[in-house]
Amino acid sequence: MMNSASKQIDCSQRLKVLADETRLAVLKLLMNGPKHVREIKAVLGLEQSLLSHHLQVLRQAKFVIAQRDGKAVLYHLASEVEVTTGNALNLGCCVLLFN
Template sequence: MDKIAGLDEAAELFKALGSESRLALVWLLSREPLTVSALVDRSGLSQPLVSQHLRTLRAAGLVSSEREGKEVRYSLADQHVAHVVLDAIAHVQEPTDQGNEE
């Protein structure tokens, strides 16, 4: 089989998204750019945990940051990531058709 272009990078993307907490942060950032304190308030995660997950997401190129005075505002680097996450959430929320299994 020929190697599919971008497959390694796509696997790395899914590794970075492979945490319920990181998915929640991406979901929150898909709605609007937020500071760490706002992400802590809205996610229910501790500040150190939010910061750790943001580092992982930044290293993967999924999140960008912009300093605003004393605070840093985080946003998604690319809306494609939001689509991947939102589509995955929509997919798992769809009712399954149990009656057509063969």
């Protein structure tokens, strides 16, 4: 069982991951449904290596899940991240609202 202090640490660590604008942009894209890496790359205009780094950080923080789709990789939001009405993500510890 997780105590209140453990939850706060977990929340602060998750928010540190989201302090990066690129990672926020990836989550915002995935709010509309799963995307292949090439789709994310095309929208954000990032180099492959930089995008891979950000996706790895998001995977480790359990924000996204990678799924093999033939030769491509399909990314989608993890089940712990709930898309709410009003263009927001419920992270469990807080809600992020996107404009």
